[in-house]
Amino acid sequence: MAAEENECMSRQDSELMKSWELEAILTNRTLRFVLRLEQQFVCPSCGGIVLNPHQTGCGHIFCARCVRAYLENGGSSKCPLDNIPIKPEEIFQDNCCKRELLNLEIYCTNAPDCTQRVTLCDLQDHLKACQYERIGCSNVGCNDTVLRKNLLDHQRNVCSFRLESCYHCRQSFPASQLLVHQKNSCLDMEIPCPNKCLQMIKRHKLQAHADECLEVETDCIYKNYGCTFRVREHYNLTLKQVKVSFY
Ligand SMILES: [Zn+2]
Ligand SMILES: [Zn+2]
Ligand SMILES: [Zn+2]
Ligand SMILES: [Zn+2]
Ligand SMILES: [Zn+2]
Ligand SMILES: [Zn+2]
Structure with a gap:
């Protein structure tokens, strides 16, 4: 009692x-x-x-x-x-x-x-539970307030600070930065070869590709014989083939 x-x-x-x-x-x-x-x-x-x-x-x-x-x-x-x-x-x-x-x-x-x-x-x-109470989005950087009933949808589909994983490299970024990431820095994103060989190369393979890209300017293989021309690799290749065909 x-x-x-x-x-x-x-x-x-x-x-x-x-x-x-x-x-x-x-x-x-x-x-x-x-x-x-x-x-x-x-x-x-x-x-x-x-x-x-x-x-x-x-x-x-x-x-x-x-x-x-x-x-x-x-x-x-x-x-x-x-x-x-x-x-x-x-x-x-x-x-x-x-x-x-x-x-x-x-x-x-x-x-x-x-x-x-x-x-x-x-x-x-x-x-604290009312579905029509306006509450702040908890995604880092977001200042939006939404009705509690819309919060999940906002955080998953609308919020520009929601994390989305990059389709190419699988890393997570705020949705608003994803395109910038892909455009400028995603290492697994394929971009056109900057030397215009028309191949699509993953960004992290650009360096390796440059060594074999047919459009990269290199010294002529006859430099040692006095040729001072800078030529594109594919001309060299043609020359190599020509040379080969001479043997
Ligand atoms: Zn009184
Ligand atoms: Zn209520
Ligand atoms: Zn009073
Ligand atoms: Zn938000
Ligand atoms: Zn990426
Ligand atoms: Zn190339």
Whole structure:
């Protein structure tokens, strides 16, 4: 029994803690309650929802921000509902009200796309899984945000920072760099021989090919006999053949 009670208390405590984080989550979001919000959950001073409710001596409940303003006024403020002076020493955090508020049902803040209803307390957990929550792509270098339901497709097929493996060398590159890699540096990519012999040569074999390419300029094989011409290898070859045919 005692253990049960403790569990209950700690669950409630963690719910109370959550409301602090909630305030951060709810900036830029609009809360829509399933049932009409009771007046006690609306701050009489600013009209906002009392996510972090504080009760004054007169028994009215204000949001933390308005209470802070009252405190800074040093006791010269009055309750807008009954004109009773607000004494800083009488203000306390109203956890009872907070608990009630956190148990109210709301529509997911991503409605109408998301049709889920959750308690205010569970909103945060829901948003961690909500398919219509906008989240950032985790691919290194990508700053896109997408709906959670589209994240996989984005990361696999759309994201320009997704890794794709090069068809030729099997190394992985961000998709946006793959073409540049293939165009400029992939060693297994076949490119036309730069000496225009019309053969397609893998980049890493260019050096070896240059030694045998028929279009590379070399010294004439009769250089030793005084010929100073630079000729293309295939002329040499022809000459060699000619020479051979003479024997
Ligand atoms: Zn307020
Ligand atoms: Zn009052
Ligand atoms: Zn949702
Ligand atoms: Zn991305
Ligand atoms: Zn490659
Ligand atoms: Zn060649």
